[in-house]
Amino acid sequence: MKNPAIAPFLVLLFLMLPFFSQAQMTDEQKAYLEAQEKLKKEEIPDSVKHWRKGITPAINFSQVNLSNWSGGGQNSVSFTALISAFAYYHKNNWSWYNNLDMGYGLSRIGDKSANWIKNEDKFIYVEKLSYKLHKHIRASWLNDFRTQFAEGRKYYKSPTTEADTSDYVSNFLAPAYLTSALGLEYDPSEHFYLFLSPVTTKFTCVNDPILSAQGAYGVKPYNTFRAEFGALLNAKLKFNIAENIVFSSAITMFGNYETLDRIDIFSDNSILFKVNKYVTASFTANMIYDDDIKLTRSDGTVGPGLQYKHVLSVGITTVIGDRP
Secondary structure, eight states, X not given: OOOOOOHHHHHHHHHHGGGGOOOOOOHHHHHHHHHHHHHHHHTOOHHHHXXXXXXXXXXXXXXXXXXXXXXXXXXXXXXXXEEEEEEEEEETTEEEEEEEEEEEEEEEESSTTSOOEEEEEEEEEEEEEEEEOSSSEEEEEXXXXXXXXXXXXXXXXXXXXXXXXXXXXXXXXXSEEEEEEEEEEEXXXXXXXXXXXXXEEEEEEOOOHHHHXXXXXXXXXXXXXXXXXXXXXXXXXXXXXETTEEEEEEEEEEEETTOTTSEEEEEEEEEEEEOSSSEEEEEEEEEEEOTTSOEEOTTSOEEOOOEEEEEEEEEEEOOEESOO
């Protein structure tokens, strides 16, 4: 099996190292820095005060090491690096929101000779330009771009030899999705958000000759792009289950006007447990149904199906700048 590229993880890890190397300061030093920060805020020009910006880096790690363990099992190690950054501009009735989510992770089961296998890989950029029409209603233009960093493979046992094997299924920009939508958003509170767009264009890119030749991800064989026109619904829900426990859920539904009987559904759900300022635990569940993505089912048949992934992790995280 071919090892996935480790370079994306190293890049993310390098970007986050400065955030976890803060030295201890005396009370006098802290008071001085707080005073200097307050003075800087008072001197910020009006043009800058309209901005809110922040970065949230995180790293998760787990390891199992067995020695003379009668119950059996294998050693394992895994780590994931995540970075979330946002920039929000608001002035009068106009607002401009930008959000970037990146993540890359690897895991290895067995001894040091075992292959590293990718367990997380995402690059998501969302941009939204809005104009306030009413207290809770805005006209908005939304752009959503999604892809991954590195090669992806599907791992399974050969039905004939029972040997571990894999198939090449994805790579950077293969696939990539760009959704551009014009519509109305409704946000009555900080806990709920709804966006409806009857004018939505979805572009699917498969910039890889092998996958393109297969007609992967709904793109016609030997083509690179596919364009669809339809309607989009995006809803978000967020609230505190208890102190330091936050639940959030988001669902996105896209329907091509030519095939409205087959709706693409993307659902992201998470529960975040904040242990202290730097340590968090989280449970995330992601579900996708896309009629254009053909899967090999457990019974051997090929066709669309529900994709599901969940992750339980504990790691170190912090916030640089404003909170989102």
